Amino acid sequence: MTKAIITVVGRDTVGIIARVCTHLADSHINILDISQTIVQGYFNMMMIVDMSQCTNDFGTVSDELRLLGEEIGVQVKCQLEDIFDKMHRI
Numbered sequence: 001m002t003k004a005i006i007t008v009v010g011r012d013t014v015g016i017i018a019r020v021c022t023h024l025a026d027s028h029i030n031i032l033d034i035s036q037t038i039v040q041g042y043f044n045m046m047m048i049v050d051m052s053q054c055t056n057d058f059g060t061v062s063d064e065l066r067l068l069g070e071e072i073g074v075q076v077k078c079q080l081e082d083i084f085d086k087m088h089r090i
Helices: 016-026 058-072 081-087
Strands: 003-011 030-039 042-050 074-080
Touching (some): 003 058, 016 030, 016 058
16 A cells, blocks of 8 residues: 555635545545644645555646645645655654
């Protein structure tokens, strides 16, 4: 299984989750876990996804998610789980 961490941060608006999740489904990316909060009008979501059935390479998916975020007014970042773990190790 190829896992990745996707984070979405920005001002809360209607449809953020729908747009991101629809894009992931269209790319055959399965959401394994999802957490989202809204604090004083700011939206924050973190997802763990399985990319093993994905139709695109990781770089393409990451770029597409970044562009989708720009389109809907949020910041979307995608990192492979291994890299995420190593970056956040103390």
